[in-house]
Amino acid sequence: MEDATNAIHDDGVSADTMIAKLHASRSGLDSVLRSSAELDVAISGFDGRLSLRLAAISAIYDAVAPLHSQAVAAQALRTRIDRAVSPAIALLRGFSLVRSLQRRLLRLSPSATDPRSLIAYVDCVDSLHDAVAGVAAECEPAVQRLQEAVEFLSRTKATDRLRLHRLSEALAALQALYEDEVDAMRYEGLLDEALLLLQHECESLLLQLKHHAFGESDGLDLIPEATDGSDLPHLGSSLQIEALRRIAQTLAANDCLDIAIDIFVTVRYRRAAQALMRLKPEYLRTYAPEDMDAMEWEAVEAAITLWIRHLELAVRMLFAAEKRLCHDVLGGLMGGAVWPECLAKIADRIMAVFFCFGEGVARSSKQPQKLFKLLDMFDALDRMWPDLAAVFDGEAGGNVRARFRELQKLVVHAAATAFSEFGLRIEGLQDGAPPPADGSVPKVVRYAIHYLKCLATAAYAGPMGRVLRTERTWRPELPSRPPEADGEDEELLGDAVRRILEALQRNVEAQRSRYGKKDRVLPHVMATNAYWYMYMRTRGTEVAKLVGEDAMKARYKSAAEQAAFAYQEAAWGPLVKLLERNEAAGTARATTEEFMRGFDDNLRKHKSLYCIRDADLREQIGEAVAKAVVPAYMAFLHANAGPTDRRAFPPPDSIRGLILQLFDAGGEEGRREAEGERSSKGERVTHRRRAEGPSSSEAPSRRKSQQNK
DSSP, X not given: OHHHHHHHHHHHHHHHHHHHHHHHHHHHHHHHHHHHHHHHHHHHHHHHHHHHHHHHHHHHHHHHHHHHHHHHHHHHHHHHHHHHHHHHHHHHHHHHHHHHHHHHHHHOOOXXXXXXXXXXXXXXXXXXXXXXXXXXXXXXXXXXXXXXXXXXXXXXXXXXXXXXHHHHHHHHHHHHIIIIIHHHHHHSHHHHHHHHHHHHHHHHHHHHOOOTTOOSSOSGGGOOSOOSSSSSOOSSOHHHHHHHHHHHHHHHHTTOHHHHHHHHHHHHHHHHHHHHHTTOOTHHHHOOGGGXXXXXXXXXXXXXXXXXXXXXXXXXXXXXXXXHHHHHHHTTSGGGTSHHHHHHHHHHHHHHHHHHHHHHHHHSOOOGGGHHHHHHHHHHHHHHHHHHHHHTOTTTTHHHHHHHHHHHHHHHHHHHHHHHHHHHHHHTOOSSOOOOTTOOOOHHHHHHHHHHHHXXXXXXXXXXXXXXXXXXXXXXXXXXXXXXXXXXHHHHHHHHHHHHHHHXXXXXXXXXXXXXXXXXXXXXXXXXXXXXXXXXXXXXSHHHHHHOHHHHIIIIIHHHHHHHHHHHHHHTHHHHHHHHSOOOGGGHHHHHHHHHHHHHHHHHHHHHTOOOOOHXXXXXXXXXXXXXXXXXHHHHHHHHOOHHHHHHSOOHHHHHHHHHHHHHOSHHHHHHHHHHHOOTTOOOOOOBSTTSOBOGGGHHHHHHHHHHO
């Protein structure tokens, strides 16, 4: 019961609370409705007032609209004026800068003797050039903008006619300034005078750069060992080079590149030519290529020696220095395309003179005596080629390189032809000229051996081998060797020398046959002299190394021995045979007398007709003759002559003494020459009997000869 009573009580409290809330809500709604009604009344009154104000604003807007249009037009005019005035102001500033630079330029005094003043002058010229270029660039936009402003004012009538007229006059003046004054500033006036002054100073400065190393010598002491540029004299100081470089760039920037190139090439050609002329190369003017054969060869030889020195000096020193100068001064122009052409122009005429002389020598007659100078030329050109290719590289130097290569080919052909002509002359000396009347060594043998010994020296063997190899590559009909073959040049030269010696031997045999039958001894004397000379003069030399010592000994020493035996048989054999005949006792005296007549005749002929200049050869022949004659004479006297007969005729020792004295003579001249020809090794000729080998009877003579030596 108690719980039910509490629940009813609680429900009663809740209902009262809700009723109270409902009464409060109703009061709030009434208040809002009353406020809305009051607000509606107020809005209705404000709407009327707002309509009146909007009508007033519309009237004001209608009155202000013309003023707004005028403001917009004024703003557009201001923009047009600003666009016209801004370029004009910049133009006036440019003119002011030009005037200032012109006054500064007039104050400067450049001189080729002072590179610093030249550099400062070039700086000012560059600044003036840039300022004039800026004025020229700004003038056209300024005229165009001012013209636009005049057209706008004329079209819009934004100003009065007086102001418009004055503005039009300003436009006309600016146009005239653009058409006349700006071009005058660019191509005439002070800037043009400054460029002319720079051209003059450039020429003066280039003339100061001389090749001081070239003196009054023949140039041999001037040639450097390399062309890497480290040891070459500098043509001018760094300040002079910098001044020339700046001048060249300034002239190029002002459309004077052709003038700058012409000045550079003209002056440097003059200086290069003057440097070479200090070496006194008169031969370049004296020896015309077409008249080379008419000149004395001794004079041409001296000229070739100078030509080699001067050409090497020009390539490795003169033009190497000129190349560096061209690069340093003109290297920055047109991406480096200008300076190689300038170097080529400087060198072309000078190198052409050298080439003409060399070509004249190479195209002249190919006489054998010219070979050695041709080899000097070939070796020098071969040695110079890397340096020349380094100096005259690139497309611009192609003409010089091609002309140089052509000269090399001409010299190779000339040297090969001269050597061939030497062989042909030895082979073809069948012109009917008599052989040596005294049986001495023929001149052709002396000349040929001396020629080959010179050719085989270190100075000429290498170049001659290269010439022969080069010629072989040009002649497809000749068998070629593999390029990796060792000693190809030496082998080719050895074959060529061997052929010359064989031709010389055939020549000796041909001369031997031309003596005829009148004197059967003289041909063998000549052959003995010739072959002994060929062998002894080449023994131990480079000629023998090329051909082979054993081959020389087997061929030419054997030929000398055979000729000596033939001589002995022809000259002394009949006397020996006369003594060896079995005569009756009654005729012994007649035989002895006949022997003595023949012996005296031989002595007379040997003294007056036969010449054996080599002392060793004379000694050996005398010993051999004595061994052949004296024993036979001694045996004949012992077998056939009585004591009375022996006293009537010379004793054997006298015969031996006369023979040895005969072959020991030859005059002081022959003895002096023999001393020069005597070999330190004491090589001896062995008289062979039909080439079977040395006889045993000759051994004592050989031992005695060695003891005497």
